[in-house]
Amino acid sequence: MLDIWLSGIEGLLQVRELAFLGLGMAIGLAFGAIPGLGGSTALALLMPLTYGLEPFTALALAGGVMGAVPMGGSITAILLNAPGTAPNAATCLDGYPLAQQGKAGLAIGAAASANSIGGIIGTLSVLAVLPVAKELVLLFGPPEFFLLALLGLVVVATTSHGKMLRALVAGGLGLMISFIGYNDVYGDERFTLGVPYLWDGVHLVPALIGLFAVAEMINLMVKGGAVSHDARNVKITRISSGLVETFRHWGTVLRGSLIGTVVGAIPGVGGVVASFLSYSLTVQASKDPESFGKGNIKGVIAPEAAINAKDGSALIPTLAFGIPGGAEMAVFLGILILHGLQPGPLMLVQNQREIYGLVWALTASCVLASFIGLILVRPLALITLVDSEILAPVVLCVAFVGSYAIDANIGNVVLTAGFGILGYLMLRFDYPRLPVVIALVLGSTAERNFHQSMMMGDGSWAIFAGRPIALILAALIAALLCWPPAQALLRRRDNRGTALAGAGKP
Amino acid sequence: MKRVLGTPLLEYLPAAGLLAVTAAYLVQAYSYAPDSRLVPAGVAWAMIVLVVLDLAARSRTRLGEAVNRWLNSAAMSRGAPDDAKVRPIDRQIAAVLWVAGFTLALALIGILAAVPLYVFASLRLRGRRPAGLCVALGTGTGLLIWLLFAVVLRIDLYPGLLATGL
Numbered sequence: 001m002l003d004i005w006l007s008g009i010e011g012l013l014q015v016r017e018l019a020f021l022g023l024g025m026a027i028g029l030a031f032g033a034i035p036g037l038g039g040s041t042a043l044a045l046l047m048p049l050t051y052g053l054e055p056f057t058a059l060a061l062a063g064g065v066m067g068a069v070p071m072g073g074s075i076t077a078i079l080l081n082a083p084g085t086a087p088n089a090a091t092c093l094d095g096y097p098l099a100q101q102g103k104a105g106l107a108i109g110a111a112a113s114a115n116s117i118g119g120i121i122g123t124l125s126v127l128a129v130l131p132v133a134k135e136l137v138l139l140f141g142p143p144e145f146f147l148l149a150l151l152g153l154v155v156v157a158t159t160s161h162g163k164m165l166r167a168l169v170a171g172g173l174g175l176m177i178s179f180i181g182y183n184d185v186y187g188d189e190r191f192t193l194g195v196p197y198l199w200d201g202v203h204l205v206p207a208l209i210g211l212f213a214v215a216e217m218i219n220l221m222v223k224g225g226a227v228s229h230d231a232r233n234v235k236i237t238r239i240s241s242g243l244v245e246t247f248r249h250w251g252t253v254l255r256g257s258l259i260g261t262v263v264g265a266i267p268g269v270g271g272v273v274a275s276f277l278s279y280s281l282t283v284q285a286s287k288d289p290e291s292f293g294k295g296n297i298k299g300v301i302a303p304e305a306a307i308n309a310k311d312g313s314a315l316i317p318t319l320a321f322g323i324p325g326g327a328e329m330a331v332f333l334g335i336l337i338l339h340g341l342q343p344g345p346l347m348l349v350q351n352q353r354e355i356y357g358l359v360w361a362l363t364a365s366c367v368l369a370s371f372i373g374l375i376l377v378r379p380l381a382l383i384t385l386v387d388s389e390i391l392a393p394v395v396l397c398v399a400f401v402g403s404y405a406i407d408a409n410i411g412n413v414v415l416t417a418g419f420g421i422l423g424y425l426m427l428r429f430d431y432p433r434l435p436v437v438i439a440l441v442l443g444s445t446a447e448r449n450f451h452q453s454m455m456m457g458d459g460s461w462a463i464f465a466g467r468p469i470a471l472i473l474a475a476l477i478a479a480l481l482c483w484p485p486a487q488a489l490l491r492r493r494d495n496r497g498t499a500l501a502g503a504g505k506p
Numbered sequence: 507m508k509r510v511l512g513t514p515l516l517e518y519l520p521a522a523g524l525l526a527v528t529a530a531y532l533v534q535a536y537s538y539a540p541d542s543r544l545v546p547a548g549v550a551w552a553m554i555v556l557v558v559l560d561l562a563a564r565s566r567t568r569l570g571e572a573v574n575r576w577l578n579s580a581a582m583s584r585g586a587p588d589d590a591k592v593r594p595i596d597r598q599i600a601a602v603l604w605v606a607g608f609t610l611a612l613a614l615i616g617i618l619a620a621v622p623l624y625v626f627a628s629l630r631l632r633g634r635r636p637a638g639l640c641v642a643l644g645t646g647t648g649l650l651i652w653l654l655f656a657v658v659l660r661i662d663l664y665p666g667l668l669a670t671g672l
Contacts, residue, residue, distance in 0.1 A: 049654075165577040169560050172553040173524065176531055179546040186542045191534060214605065221601040221632075222593050389633030393625045394647050396608065401617055401651050405661045410613055413664075417609040421602055428598065429520040447545045485576045492575070 005127070008356025012364070017060040020053070021361050024064020025369045029376065031065070032072020038085040039069035039328040041216055044209045045395070047335050048402040055339040055351075059358040062335050066328060067119060067365025070271075070307045071373040074111040078300070079104055087271030087307045090279040094292060094299025101295050109242020110297050111304040112370035114253055117246070118305035119366025121257035122264065122312025126359050129265070129316050130348070138345055140321075142452035143464050147473035149446035151480075152323040155266065156435045158480045163432055170426065171435035177202050178443025185451040197411035204334050204440060206403040206412040207419045211433055212331065213399040214420025219427055220388040245297045252282055256302040260309030265316050271307050271326065278306035308366050312359070319343050319355060322445065323438075330437040338406070512566025516595075521560045528553045604628060616666030617655075622648035 011017065024046075031042035042065050050058035073088035078095035091111060098107040140148065153175075157167035180191040181201030192198040246253060256278040263274040282302035283292045292299045317323045322343035324330035336343055341351055348355070403416040426433050457463025464470050508515045532550040535543045563573040611620035626644035629635045655661045 052660075163578055165556065165560055165563060165573065169521075169524065169553070169556045172549055172556055175549045176528070176546065176553065179549070183542050186539065188538065188542050190538055190542065190546065191531065218601045218605055221604065222598050224597075387633070389629060389635070390643065393628040394643070396605065397621045397625060397647050397651060400608065400612060401621065401655055401663075404612075404617065404664055405655050408661060408664070410664050413609055413612050417605055420605055424598075424602065425520060428593070429517075431520070450545060451541075488576050 004352045005356050007353045008358075008360050011056050011353055011357045012060060012360050017057055017357075017361075020057050020061040021064040021364060024061040024361075025068040025365050025372060028065035028068025028365065029072040029369055029373055032069035032074075032085055033076050038073065039066055040208075040331045041212045042069065043328060043331040043335065044205075044212045045399055045402055047205050047209070047331065047338060048404075048406045050335060051338060051406060055341055056354055056357050058335060058339055059354055060361045062332055063358050063361025064365045064369075066311055066332065067308070067362045068369035068373070069328075070304070070311070070366075071112060071115050071369045073307075074115065074300075074304055075108060075373060078107045078111065085271070087275040087303070087310075090275035090303035091300055093279065094294070094296050097293070097295035098297070098300065103295070106242040106245065106297065107300050109240060109374065110245045110300050111242070112374050113243045113246035114256065114301040114304040115308045116367045116370045117253050118257045118260055118308035119312065119363055121254075121305075122261055122309035122366075123359055123363040125261045125265075125309075126312045126315055129313075130320070130355070130359075139469060140345075141467070142449040142456060143467055143470045144473060145321075146446055146449035146453055147464065147470055147477065148321060148323060149442040149449065151473055151477050152317075152438055152442055153435065154477050154480050156432075156438050158484060163430070164484045166431045167435045170431045170433065171439045174436035174439025175443045175446075177207075177436075178440050179447065184444055184448045197409070197415075201444070202440065203406070203412060203415060205338060205406050206416040207440060208331050208334055208437065209399050209403045210416040210419025210421075211423040211437065212327070214396065214416060215423025215427060215433070217392045217396050217399070218420060218424040221392045222424075224388055242297070246301055249298050249301055252298045252301050253305045255281065255285070256305030257309040260306030261313045263306070264310030264313035271310050274306040274310040275303035278302045311366070312362060315359065315362070320345075320348060322441070324441060327434050327437060330434070330441055333441055510565070511570070513564050517564050518561060521557050521564060525554065525557045525561070528557060600632075604632065612664065612666075614667050616669055617663040618648065618652060619666065621651050 012021070027042055027046065028039065031038060043062060046061065046065065050061060053061070069085060070088065073085035074091050074095070077088040077091040078099050095107045095111065098104065153171045157164050157171055178201070180198055182189055182199060189199060259278040259281065260271075260274045263277060264271075279292075279299060279302050282298055283289050286292065286296075286298065288296075311328075314324075314326060314329050318329045318333060320343070322333065324333050333343060336347075341347055341354065400413050400416060403412045404410060406412055422436075423433055425431075426436070453463050454460075464474060510518065528550050532547060532554070535547040535550055538546075559573050559577065562569050563578050564570065608620065608624045611624060614620075615623075622644035624644075625647045626640045629640040629643055630637065652663070656663050
């Protein structure tokens with residue numbers, strides 16, 4: 001096992017790989033710092049550019065981006081109360097009050113060191129689980145893979161923060177789109193409307209560029225203005241004392257990292273849940289809960305540790321089952337597929353060097369990006385002063401040309417525009433976009449495994465009932481679908497009880 | 507704006523549009539062989555149920571409230587979205603049209619002509635920036651695209667339908 005880990009490190013310690021890792025970190029920090037962009041947009045834009053690279057180099061670049069985005073996001077969360085990425089929103093709660101008190105450096109220093117430690121703990125979890133994951137994946141046949149794909153979709157829908165119905169609609173739309181093109185099992189052509197470009201189905205990468213990069217730019221164009229209008233907001237002091245504070249509150253770092261690790265390994269749950277869960281548990285465990293929200297440094301450390309730990313463990317479902325842990329991992333999955341790396345059992349066996357290289361790249365990026373972030377914090381914060389009217393056209397040009405460059409096909413550009421408009425409409429009308437992405441990724445896998453299962457069972461649905469893992473997965477799906485209504489019922493009963501108790505008082 | 511069952515008509519449009527698309531998809535699915543249409547048709551039928559529920563959830567009726575209570579609890583905690591003030595509809599249409607126009611320009615006149623033209627036009631007409639800055643940024647972005655894609659990645663940039671012949 002050690003030799004495989006070492007081969008990953010050895011592969012990463014090449015000039016070319018290190019250069020791309022550094023480039024990825026710089027891009028990740030910049031995209032993380034711009035609210036609304038984040039890791040998925042950065043990866044979506046970079047995806048076509050990696051086409052000419054070796055898979056290992058492309059993964060080093062992607063690892064650099066993914067490890068650095070949270071650090072970039074925490075800078076704007078603390079300085080401007082504008083989280084660069086959604087999970088950094090929890091950091092705003094205490095980070096921004098600290099910045100208002102003139103302690104921005106303290107908060108950024110603490111966020112950087114918590115980020116690094118969280119990243120390392122996340123990596124340790126991947127190293128521990130990946131060898132076992134290989135054995136586990138081999139227990140899965142077509143019925144289990146079909147149900148697992150379904151579970152991935154249901155998890156995403158039920159964890160969409162009170163928008164289960166809209167998430168299910170978005171997932172259904174994604175599935176319908178994923179069936180366009182040649183049918184894997186029966187070989188006939190479906191829903192192509194006679195367009196030859198669609199024979200291969202909807203190309204994942206241009207669709208993702210549209211859904212994330214283009215949609216966010218349209219949104220920025222509509223909102224207008226810059227993120228910050230006042231350059232005086234961008235001032236930083238006392239960074240080193242923040243580093244000391246993190247080590248003083250090691251229990252908070254450890255708790256946050258463990259929460260991030262566990263939550264990250266659950267497909268579709270994502271960083272927002274990890275960071276807010278870590279924050280709220282830290283508040284509950286505190287002897288001084290009233291100080292949170294007013295500038296308690298533990299309120300910065302807890303979510304930041306969770307965010308980076310989550311990135312490592314989110315690789316487990318992505319690499320082992322091909323089920324992305326979140327939007328960023330879904331786009332990352334696109335990079336893997338673009339380079340001919342098919343996530344799943346075979347990848348765990350055949351591409352161990354690439355996998356461990358990626359794990360190390362992610363870890364190095366988490367740690368190094370924190371230091372680089374501290375050095376570059378002032379110029380990075382200035383990005384938020386760039387007006388959207390300048391930023392949007394430039395990013396759109398890179399997005400569209402990048403989409404074309406994947407296979408020099410102008411059809412990609414049209415597809416990207418279509419998905420960009422779809423993505424904006426989803427943002428505007430409050431439909432989550434992640435279920436569409438997950439459905440696009442899992443749709444054909446689910447259908448293929450469904451047909452294979454039915455063939456295995458001679459057309460009988462009993463095939464799903466006769467296998468223990470399939471039964472567990474089916475029970476999980478049913479439980480998850482029932483959970484939000486059950487929660488609503490319990491809440492209603494509680495409210496009624498409180499109302500009755502209130503009415504009974506003299 | 508005209509309201510239907512207590513909700514602005516515009517708020518029903520996405521779900522109504524989806525319902526129409528799903529119905530067309532379902533009709534198309536039934537033109538395929540039974541084995542081939544099994545999963546897409548199943549998904550489309552499920553979508554019709556979900557979209558009808560979504561339409562109901564958008565109305566200010568008891569049914570809408572019940573659907574939201576059970577399946578869309580986030581919609582219960584906030585009022586109807588009132589984006590009209592924050593995001594004027596003409597601004598949204600303009601932003602989408604700029605993207606559509608850029609796509610059309612890329613297809614017709616090719617990448618190397620469309621990129622600087624789009625950046626220039628967007629900054630000058632939307633952003634009302636000084637002409638000098640617009641020319642500099644347009645040329646700079648075009649140069650960046652050419653260097654990155656044509657020189658470094660050696661990709662033949664699309665010349666456009668007008669150059670290759672319609």
